[in-house]
Amino acid sequence: MIGRFGHTVRLIAPQFVKPYVKSNKNDANDAEAICEAVSRPQMRFVPAKSVEQQDIQSLHRVRSRLVSSRTQLANQIRGPADRIRDRPAPTCQPTAARLAAHPRGCD
Numbered sequence: 001m002i003g004r005f006g007h008t009v010r011l012i013a014p015q016f017v018k019p020y021v022k023s024n025k026n027d028a029n030d031a032e033a034i035c036e037a038v039s040r041p042q043m044r045f046v047p048a049k050s051v052e053q054q055d056i057q058s059l060h061r062v063r064s065r066l067v068s069s070r071t072q073l074a075n076q077i078r079g080p081a082d083r084i085r086d087r088p089a090p091t092c093q094p095t096a097a098r099l100a101a102h103p104r105g106c107d
Helices: 014-020 027-039 051-084 095-101
Strands: none
Touching: 014 027
16 A cells, blocks of 8 residues: 555564664664664665565464364363373364264264
8 A cells, every 4th residue: 555655664583673672662673673774784684575465365264263172172071081091082083073072972
């Protein structure tokens, strides 16, 4: 959007700016660090992502969160069951199949 007004848009990765932050994190110190980083001739800039790239990244984040939630739920289900038994349940058998095979079902 700023590029429409004749400005050159250049993005700097945060890890390249961090060495120039002098003290605590606040807006003024961040702005000073960015100005210092931009003034360096060897500073590397990163290209802006297209809308398609942002969409793909968003899908990857959602999938990662779903996988994490599924793992957390399986661990929450398996935890109490492992405490009741003498030995832990085998992890290679899916949790849903173990629940279906349980004599009392899912009560």
